[in-house]
Amino acid sequence: MDNLVQEMKTTFADHDDFFIHEEQFDQTAIYLIGFDTLIDFTKTNLYVRQMAQVSASVNELLINLSDQLDVNAEQIKKAILEGKLVVVSESKRNAIVEPVHSNLRRSIGEPQNESPIHGPLDAFGEDIDINIGLIRKRLDTERLCHCSYQVGELTSRKISMLYIKGKASSVLIEKVDRQLKQIESDIDTIDDLNKHFGHRKFNPVSHLFSTEIPIQAVDSLKKNRIVLFLDNYPFAFVFPHLFGDMLSTANDRNFPIGLSLMIRTLRGLGALVTLILPALYVALTSVNPEILKTDLALFIAESREGVPLTSILETIVMVGLVDLITEAIVRLPKSVGPTVTMVGGVILGQAMVEAKLVSNLLVIVTTIMLIGSSVVIGVQNSMYLRVLKYPVLILASVYGIVGLFTGLILICIYLASLTTCDIPYMTFRMKGKGDTK
Structure with missing residues (x-):
């Protein structure tokens, strides 16, 4: 057996899904190497045999199979881990072949976390190429640029950057x-990626939306921003994340236009209600009732x-x-979630009121607050609003309306x-060529 084949066998000896399959071609042994959990071996082997029928020699077969020939051992190891097929001949030549991959991706489905109204119902998936295809399907212009990056130390991940040439700022693209x-x-x-854009440790606001x-990613591209995709992650990341993202889609x-403005106004009121209402209740009941x-x-x-509890304690x-x-x-799980909502939101709330642990008015206040925090766009925006209401609540409990x-x-x-790349x-709104307003 060839030294390279033996080295691969030793390297991946602890991997039960690793295979080395021997084939005979032109009275010469060739070895097919890879992971059967990443490669559809039956279809891939059939493809190799079909190429062998139209090849006159082993060297010609390797040339027909791939343009990555005679690479070193480290490149072969990386290719195997990435799900590629490696073909090695007795003459010590090798080739990295793009195989027929096992179907490890789900098909395009409907959004699970966002509910578009009067809009397309397809959503991003884990396959980064399919996600980019969904963008190109809607933006069939040569101005849509795509840059790919391989990052990672132990696990290699693919990151793609998309932008429209002439709209996104060249300075922002370079940064x-x-x-x-x-x-x-x-x-x-996401936090690992976020940190590389200057994320502060205790900052609840992300650089990425x-x-x-x-359609939302396409709209962001048209608004002079950059869209990032991370392999095996079913979301697009709009960069930079701006305050207006929580108010409009x-x-x-x-x-x-009238209904659109009304909807955005209601979202702004929802964000304000989330921050103000609990603190206002505490301020008016304990500090400034006059x-x-x-x-x-x-x-x-x-x-x-x-x-028996003070206003601040029952509110917290x-x-x-x-x-x-x-x-x-x-x-x-979704089958249990509605039950918890019923028990926690209705039965427990009613029981606490009847037990005189909290007041009826506070139940109304917290219900309105919960609804208000849910009308903003983006889960991350809703979460950081929920975090920011606590400092306002503490200040209102001490200084009343002034503290609020x-x-x-x-x-x-x-x-x-807060800034992202200045x-x-x-x-x-980011105006043409990256100017801001």
Whole structure:
């Protein structure tokens, strides 16, 4: 057996799905090497035999099979791990062949996390080539540029960058290209990719806005931004992530302008309600009840009659409970999630009110807050709003209405200070050639 074949056999001795198959051609042994979990061996072997019938010699067969000939052992190992077929002959020549792969990809399905209205119902999948094809299907222009990168130390991952030439800023493209080329560590999660764009450790706002709807990614490309794809990840990452992403989507333009503006206004109100409402309840019940009308103040006091907890404590308990229920619904199977929603949202809430642990008014407040946090676009935007409401709540419990407004001002200052490649997060629209407005 050839030394190279023996080396591969020793290297992958602990892999039960590794195969070395011997074939005879022109009275010469050739060896087919790869992983049968990544390669459809039956179809691939049939292809090799068909090519052998039209080849006069082993050397001609290798040339017909591939243009990657006589590579070194390290390249062969990498090719095998990537799911390629390696053909080695007794004459010590070798070739890396693109095989018929095992079907490890799901077909194009409907969005699971986003619900487009009056729009296409196809969604991105795990295959990066299919995802790029979904973009090219909608943007059949030579100005759509595609750059690929191989990153990772232990696990090689493919990252693709798409942009429209003449729309995205050349400075932004160069910065992203440089940052992607400098990645040497493994990219296993969104946060791993996010850190390479200057992600601060405790910053809840990501540099990337993820979407699983192709039309949303196309709309972002037309708005002078860059779209990134990570292999084996069914989302497109819009770069940079801007504040306006939580208020508008491409599907909004399917409605008349008046309805579209109303929908975006409601989303803005939802974000504001999420930050303000719990803090406003605490401020008005414990610090500044004097600003209310007498009958309204008496109504609130009556609703809290018999509740042993302070306003801030009962609010934190209810808000924390709502966040726990929301997280449980996401993690549990779909068959169990509705049951948890019913038990946690209705039965437990009613039981807490009857037990005088929380007031009726607070249940209404937390319900409105939960609805408000759900109307914004993007799960990551909803989550960071849920995080930011806690500092406002704490400030309102100490300083009342003044603390509430102070918290909102601090949040505005914080969000305004965030930048991605020198582009402010609070930018609502990127104009031509990457200018911001």
